Amino acid sequence: MDTAALIDDHTNGLFTGVSDTGRDNAKLAIFCSGTAFVLAMAETVTSIFDRFPVPLSLPIFGMMTVAIGSREIAARSRLSQQTRHNASSRRELEAKNRWFSVTEAHARVGHWRLDLTTNEVFWSDATFAIHGLKPSHPPSLNDAINFYHKDDRSYVVQTIERARETGQPYNFRARIITPGGETRHVEAAASVECTSDGTPAALFGVVKDRTGEEAMQADLRQARDQANALASAKGQFLSRMSHEIRTPMNGLLGFAELLELSQLSAEQRRHTELIIGSAKSLQLLLNDILDLSKIEAGKPDIRYGETDVSAALQSVIATSAKLAQHKGIKLVTDIGPGVPPKINVDAARLRQILCNLVSNSVRFTDTGIVSLAASKDGDGLSFSVTDTGAGIEPHRRDSIFTFSNQDQSNPTDLKNGTGLGLAMSRQLARLMGGDLTVRSEFGQGSIFTLTLPDHADHVLASTASDSQDVAHKA
Template sequence: MAGINLEQLPIVLRQFNGITENQTVKKELQVLLNPYFSFNELCLINIENNKASAEMRTMKYFDFEETLFIDALIDDSILWVEINNSSMFRTPSNVESALVFQVKTGFGKAQCLVFLSIEPGACFNELESMPLQILLQQVAHQLEHQTRLNRQKFHSTSLLSRLAELSNLFNDFASEWFWKTTENNLFTNVLTSNVANNLYKRHFLNKTFDDVITEHEQTQLKKWSQFKHLLSEQNEFIDFEFEINSSPQAWVSFSGKPQYDANGHFKGYMGIAKDITVNKDREYALNLAKNRAEEASLAKSQFLTVMSHEIRTPMNAIVGMLELLADSELNEKQSRWLNYANTSADLLLDLISDVLDFSKIESGSLQLDVKATDIYTLVKNIASQFLETSQSTGVIFSSEIKTGLPKTIDIDSARVGQILFNILDNAIKFTKVGTVNFKVDSTEKELIFEISDTGQGMSQSQLETIYDAFKQHDDGVNRQAEGIGLGLSITKSLVDLMKGTITVVSEPNVGTKFTIVIPFTLVKETTHTQEQEQSLEPISILVTEDNKTNQVLIKTFLEKLNHHVTLADNGQQAIEKVQASTFDLVLMDMMMPVMDGISATKYMREKLNLTIPIVALTANASKQDKSACLEAGMDKVLTKPIRFHDLNRALRILFSQ
């Protein structure tokens, strides 16, 4: 077959018009170039600014060394390469030769047609003929153009695929839709992204707001009157939420703007709506969980209140009777047994107080009672008490109290005492044999307490949980320390409440050291009237108490003080007795059958206009209970269990005012 001449060239070029597949171009070229040479594979390489890249190839694997390739084509338009003798091309082993045609397209730019596995034909020596050069130039342009189109097509297809994916995702999850109304607020258009979901079209088209809302929404008169006022004033509104009467019921949020025609006449609203059903369901679930948590907290508080009352009531009798026994003639063995009973009773009272304190701390209702305090006397008494109690143990107790402590400071003395008692008690409890040292110092603004012992100590892991509630490091069945594990947790909370710090260092079998720093304010010394220690003159007292044992106890206490006692089993009896007789004082329990102490006190104050002192003697120890007693008209609240000297002192203070 003869080579291509100029007359044949236009016809040959038309054969390539419309060809889009690389393999088809290769087949056509194999036929046309067969008189010159035959080849198996074809590649198009673009050169621009000394950078070469393969734009099209008909074989799966083909690569080349860019620098060698560009350098070899600097002067030649046609390049013959024996691949086995050159490192320019990296091809499969069955490709032995390559023929490169360079077509320069502009300054610094060129296109190269690379034919692989060449076998020369009859006209191989005519490769530089003009018709062949023009043909290869046009083929190169077409291949480059086709490659660019294919790349754009791939990019466009990928983009459309991504947009379709996003569109499907939007249809699945988008909650926004568009709406339009007439001037009379009739919905005329509803456009949603999900054409398959016609919920909004079905419930809104050709209806007004009144037609689509639930019965519950119709009862929200204030809400809807305000919204309709906005509509009547043709104002813009944003995120107006309401529930629609659909199946299933749904919540929507509406935002809209008024629309006007060319003459400025109002023609209705247009806006966007959003499905907020999921948010409302989540909000409902959160509110439900919050209400349940609040109910549980209230139930816990009520339980603790009831348990406090139920435990303190018999404890009042136990402690009081033990106190009466201690005032009687006992032999040595009986006195020892009585001391054991008193110790157990005190321990039980401490546990009850710890549980109530922990409940207050947990709920954030614990408050400090800051008042003028003789801090030296306070810590001296605490040290003396622990010196006495340690004498029956194998512990040597010592104290170092700075003589220059401030005389009177503003601080919660009861809580400071509680903190020191907790730490000192633990120090002695966990030091079977050894020493416990109590050191008190101060600066101008802070008290510094150090309590160190040579007891069993704690490991680092134990120190990390030392302040955890209900946590005891000696918690096995053979544990020797009593308690429920609240002491240190409460101590840490009290120190934090007082804006102080507490630190601890410890080592197993070496000992433990606590350092507590509590800030204070100095109080100028004032002259205080000493309480009169003499007994109160005999008075007539009505004791209102439903527990028979406590009746006997309180009556015995008061009669020891030479007072005249009358008993009432409940509030109703107390009212009848104060109407029948004259009393100087009423001691009133809070929780009683028939009529409680709060109701009885209110009746005496409001209906009978009685002004005699009424004192609550109750097992209800919470702050709310005390407030309820005072609001009802009681003059003072005494908490059970009450001891003889405490009752005597309270009566002296009450009648000396």
């Protein structure tokens, strides 16, 4: 049956007792609406006439029917649009959930929720994976807690109960045991969801698999312990070796100095001086090796005591006086205003550092002056060694204080040292609370500056009333 016949059949029975013109208008309204639900609207309009017998013309009746049908069409159109929008939003939300799940799986992070009223647990798929399970119905609270290592379980329970009582968030690390027996390290963090009256209602949190990180840290700790053990063994070996060599070296040096005092030919004296110079160089190297082993072992030998500043500087100059005289270099000392005549310092370490600096300056200076000066530097003391030597190239200024920095391109160059002196001197300076720095212009000389603290307990005598200027020509 076609649409027109269907409408005709229903309206003939619906509008019994209505004139032909009224039925035609109703048919026209129903036909124009184009939808079957207008029949229900027409029936509604008919009931209105039954309850309120107001004389209306049938054209008005038809218009009312059309208006009601139009409103219904508009409402259904809006409902259809809303349905389509909801479907689109649902698809977008599903896509975001998929991305979220992928991110959780890749980062080994899962989320979970615990209802504090019912103890009902929710786990995300990633949370199941971290616990070594396939996604399924979440476990009970007791079963979830039983995943934790027996030694960590009581702490986990206490933490959850504390959050239940106080509403405070928490974060902890613990171990879990998977159904396969694997131990995994996890980090759990949660915040508390409260009702309108502030009562804790649920815990919402995340769990992060930290197993790989813990394994890496364990490897690093093992490597550190091995390195410390090797360093300790090396330090002990160096210390023992230097002590064993020191005794025969002292004997060799002593007899060489006695030989120098005997009646010798010019050639024999030159050979003896070479033996003495080489023995002293080796003796300095042994001292450096011993100091290095002590520093690396964390047992530096620093002994503070009363030290005369002027006497200390003169003794340092004396060690290089012979070489300076041979090269025609002038050695000068100077003590500036404000420097106390006596200070509390490790005299042996101070002398060791300054001897190294002066010796280097004399070796690398062919003509001119090498000066050793002491001055007041703010709250501390400053000892500077200035020379008119070759200076230091810019690219080497930072490396001269590192071990094994010497240029080995010319192994026969007598100016090349072991690379221990300056590095050792800086470390000793820092062990005494100071530092060792350098300023240099290539081709114009260098200034090495040793700074040491000048605390009240280090100064044992009042500040000298007058400046002391001492000059010594080699």
